[in-house]
Amino acid sequence: MTIAAIIVAAGRGTRVGGPIPKQWRNLRGRAVAAWTLDVFLQCPLISKIILVLHADDMGLAPEYDAHEMVKVVIGGENRTASVRAGLEALEDHHALHVLIHDVARPLVDQALIKRVCDALLHADGAAPALAVTDALWQGENDYVTRLVDRGGLFRAQTPQGFNFPAILAAHRAHAGGAADDVQIARAADLDVKIVPGDERNIKITTESDFARAAQMMGGTMDIRVGNGFDVHRFGVGDSVTLCGINIPFERALQGHSDADVGMHALTDAIFGALADGDIGQHFPPSDEQWRGVDSRIFLEHAMSRAAARGFSLSNADITLICEQPKIGPHAADMSAALAYILNVDADRVSVKATTSEKLGFTGRGEGIAASATATLVKS
Numbered sequence: 001m002t003i004a005a006i007i008v009a010a011g012r013g014t015r016v017g018g019p020i021p022k023q024w025r026n027l028r029g030r031a032v033a034a035w036t037l038d039v040f041l042q043c044p045l046i047s048k049i050i051l052v053l054h055a056d057d058m059g060l061a062p063e064y065d066a067h068e069m070v071k072v073v074i075g076g077e078n079r080t081a082s083v084r085a086g087l088e089a090l091e092d093h094h095a096l097h098v099l100i101h102d103v104a105r106p107l108v109d110q111a112l113i114k115r116v117c118d119a120l121l122h123a124d125g126a127a128p129a130l131a132v133t134d135a136l137w138q139g140e141n142d143y144v145t146r147l148v149d150r151g152g153l154f155r156a157q158t159p160q161g162f163n164f165p166a167i168l169a170a171h172r173a174h175a176g177g178a179a180d181d182v183q184i185a186r187a188a189d190l191d192v193k194i195v196p197g198d199e200r201n202i203k204i205t206t207e208s209d210f211a212r213a214a215q216m217m218g219g220t221m222d223i224r225v226g227n228g229f230d231v232h233r234f235g236v237g238d239s240v241t242l243c244g245i246n247i248p249f250e251r252a253l254q255g256h257s258d259a260d261v262g263m264h265a266l267t268d269a270i271f272g273a274l275a276d277g278d279i280g281q282h283f284p285p286s287d288e289q290w291r292g293v294d295s296r297i298f299l300e301h302a303m304s305r306a307a308a309r310g311f312s313l314s315n316a317d318i319t320l321i322c323e324q325p326k327i328g329p330h331a332a333d334m335s336a337a338l339a340y341i342l343n344v345d346a347d348r349v350s351v352k353a354t355t356s357e358k359l360g361f362t363g364r365g366e367g368i369a370a371s372a373t374a375t376l377v378k379s
Contacts, residue, residue: 003117004048004095005040005159006086009033009103010075012054015205022204023103024060028214032204035106035217037064040099043110045117048093050086080177080184087168098167100181101159104204107216108159115195116161124190125162127182128197129154156180157197166190222378224311226272228265230279233367240368242320242327243351244296244337249325253368256285260295261370262318262351266338267295269316269374270302274309299341311376313342320353322368327353 013022023033033051040046051064052075065072073089075082083100090098097120101108112128119126132155136148160181167181170188178184182192200216202209237252243262253259267279283290283298290297303313316338320327327334334351342349356363 002047002093002095003045003097003099003120003161004050004090004093004164005043005046005099005101006050006052006083006090007033007037007040007101007103008052008075008079008082008086009036010052010054010057010082011079011104013104016207016209018207021054021057024057025210027106027204027210028217032106033061033103036101036103036108037070039106039108039110039113040101041067041069043113045113046099048090048095050089052082052086078177080171080174083181084171087164087171090164091168095164097161098164099159099161100167102203105158105201106204107198107200107202107213109198109200112157112198112201113159116159119193119195120161120163123193124166125160125182125185125192126195127160127180127192128157128201129194130157130197130199131155154194155197156182157201157203160192162190222311223314224273224376224378226269226274226374226376228268228270228272228372228374229370230261230264230268231361231367231369232259232261232264233361234365240325241295242330242368243318243334244341245330245334247325247330257283257290257293257295257298261368262320262334262372263295263299263338265370265372266316266318266374267298267302269372270299270306270313270376273374273376274302274306274311276302276305296341299338303342306376310378312378313344313348314375314377315348315350316342316372316374317350318352318370318372320351320368320370321356321362322353323355323358323363323365327351 009023016022024031040049049070051070051072055074064070073085075085116126132150132153136150137144138146138148170184174184185192232253232255234251235254240247240249240253241258241260264279271278279298331351335349336346339346339349361367362369
């Protein structure tokens with residue numbers, strides 16, 4: 001099914017206060033809106049995103065406005081009007097379903113999105129919620145006036161998903177505001193299925209919620225492991241470059257770049273951890289600009305791709321497979337050279353060697369192979 005998402009980000013966040021709306025405030029190094037949008041941009045179920053902004057904020061998200069998946073539109077005087085603007089902007093997209101999400105919920109995850117989408121296969125609408133488990137009171141003037149039965153009560157969350165034509169028609173027919181889109185859907189007699197919410201999916205409403213969200217984000221660690229393998233044959237020459245160190249030798253490794261087989265394997269391991277293709281896709285051997293270049297360029301590029309997605313290198317392990325030259329005397333220098341490029345301590349980079357017991361092309365001394373493993377971490 002074709003699913004679009006509307007991210008409602010036109011509010012002013014008056015309850016939080018501060019000089020700028022909460023969606024543009026910093027949360028662990030990025031704007032709240034950036035965290036929220038990235039979750040939906042990375043969701044394979046979503047084909048289009050409508051970002052609804054206040055008219056005064058239209059210049060604050062140019063990188064998203066330029067994204068092929070994102071369309072930025074101006075919101076209305078309240079949340080209901082802003083959602084309506086987002087729905088109207090989707091009419092030509094031919095979406096079958098739409099998810100409507102508050103930008104101030106940056107900790108939404110892929111599992112919750114999928115639960116909502118799956119429920120839409122069997123209902124007009126679906127929304128995540130958490131059952132109320134605490135005792136409920138009604139009070140007046142700081143005194144309890146009565147107890148409220150908590151049976152059947154839920155705390156609503158977003159994203160709330162709907163059949164797109166049905167919720168568009170419901171919004172067009174609805175007069176006035178609403179607490180959320182479920183209220184509008186129910187007013188139009190649409191069935192809305194409750195799916196399990198997530199305690200982490202908090203809405204930033206007050207100043208203390210920023211610290212709470214940051215703490216929750218710090219407790220989540222994304223660990224990626226990638227493997228790389230490369231081979232280069234020997235040719236005419238008087239030295240080889242391995243893991244950034246030049247070693248005098250009776251032959252040289254042949255390749256389009258400097259043929260640093262160890263650094264190539266490590267570069268591919270990082271790309272692998274990111275699921276970001278391989279070294280040949282990023283630096284095609286058919287492109288003459290890479291002929292003879294220092295392979296450090298490739299490794300630095302891979303690390304920049306990791307850093308752009310919030311990952312750092314935890315450790316790297318490289319094994320060089322050859323009969324000659326001897327690697328042991330140079331292994332510490334290789335680790336130090338790679339660590340410098342990777343901007344990590346040398347004890348996080350292992351370089352070691354093995355022979356192939358005279359078997360295969362490495363055993364015959366025809367070339368060198370290398371395998372590498374890289375671990376990336378995002379917290």
